Amino acid sequence: MAKQMTEMLKGTLEGIVLAVLNGSPAYGYEITARLRDTGFADIAEGTIYAILVRIEQKGLVSIEKRPSEKGPPRKVYALNTAGEAYLAEFWTTWSFLSERLEQLRDGKA
Amino acid sequence: MAKQMTEMLKGTLEGIVLAVLNGSPAYGYEITARLRDTGFADIAEGTIYAILVRIEQKGLVSIEKRPSEKGPPRKVYALNTAGEAYLAEFWTTWSFLSERLEQLRDGKA
DNA sequence: ACCGGTACTCAGTGTTACTATCTACCAGTA
DNA sequence: TACTGGTAGATAGTAACACTGAGTACCGGT
Numbered sequence: 001m002a003k004q005m006t007e008m009l010k011g012t013l014e015g016i017v018l019a020v021l022n023g024s025p026a027y028g029y030e031i032t033a034r035l036r037d038t039g040f041a042d043i044a045e046g047t048i049y050a051i052l053v054r055i056e057q058k059g060l061v062s063i064e065k066r067p068s069e070k071g072p073p074r075k076v077y078a079l080n081t082a083g084e085a086y087l088a089e090f091w092t093t094w095s096f097l098s099e100r101l102e103q104l105r106d107g108k109a
Numbered sequence: 110m111a112k113q114m115t116e117m118l119k120g121t122l123e124g125i126v127l128a129v130l131n132g133s134p135a136y137g138y139e140i141t142a143r144l145r146d147t148g149f150a151d152i153a154e155g156t157i158y159a160i161l162v163r164i165e166q167k168g169l170v171s172i173e174k175r176p177s178e179k180g181p182p183r184k185v186y187a188l189n190t191a192g193e194a195y196l197a198e199f200w201t202t203w204s205f206l207s208e209r210l211e212q213l214r215d216g217k218a
Numbered sequence: 219a220c221c222g223g224t225a226c227t228c229a230g231t232g233t234t235a236c237t238a239t240c241t242a243c244c245a246g247t248a
Numbered sequence: 249t250a251c252t253g254g255t256a257g258a259t260a261g262t263a264a265c266a267c268t269g270a271g272t273a274c275c276g277g278t
Contacts, residue, residue: 047234070245
């Protein structure tokens with residue numbers, strides 16, 4: 001992946017995953033596929049799983065195991081209340097940063 | 110500083126500094142002050158200097174030493190051609206990420 | 219002589235995403 | 249039976265980044 005993108009994803013990718021889950025619960029492999037469709041073509045699978053472990057340990061999601069017809073059982077992640085609060089905070093932070101950057105791009109700083 | 114902000118700045122703060130320099134050359138202490146005025150209230154001074162060293166080593170800026178009336182000599186950083194190219198690339202990456210995130214926020218993914 | 223503001227430097231730390239590899243389950247095919 | 253490919257998840261090691269906290273140095277004013 002482009003190095004700039006890699007670094008820029010730090011701090012946002014976790015929020016991106018939470019935002020995807022906010023739409024509807026999903027499991028890791030599915031999330032990876034959705035992100036690929038959304039344009040994040042080369043986000044490594046391992047990266048997503050690492051994030052899922054992290055947000056689980058932070059207590060932002062609830063987990064349900066479901067058997068799959070096509071492979072090993074899936075771990076379906078769903079945002080809980082804490083996760084929603086965290087996501088809201090993420091959007092606030094993002095908005096702040098985004099506004100500042102647009103200002104900078106327009107040469108107003 | 111808020112932890113989310115700290116993580117989100119990774120990969121963008123370097124671009125922010127370059128964008129500030131794109132307006133007009135500046136020295137470290139001045140950049141820190143400008144960023145504080147712009148709303149980035151609690152970005153550590155040491156962080157800015159570390160970035161300046163980095164972009165110097167990457168060859169994105171030219172440096173001129175000037176005596177100061179109020180303290181030790183200033184190192185004035187100015188964007189060079191490579192720096193402008195790098196900054197342009199940064200904006201491209203930023204735009205891509207920004208668009209995807211706005212889509213996600215609107216629930217279109 | 220001292221203090222505060224200016225200006226820069228540096229070692230050590232925690233967090234993050236990536237790479238590469240591994241395990242495991244199942245369906246289809248030779 | 250053996251083998252391949254797609255699905256699904258886990259993990260150790262690495263590089264890059266921003267922060268913390270401390271330090272050095274220069275100068276003007278009291």
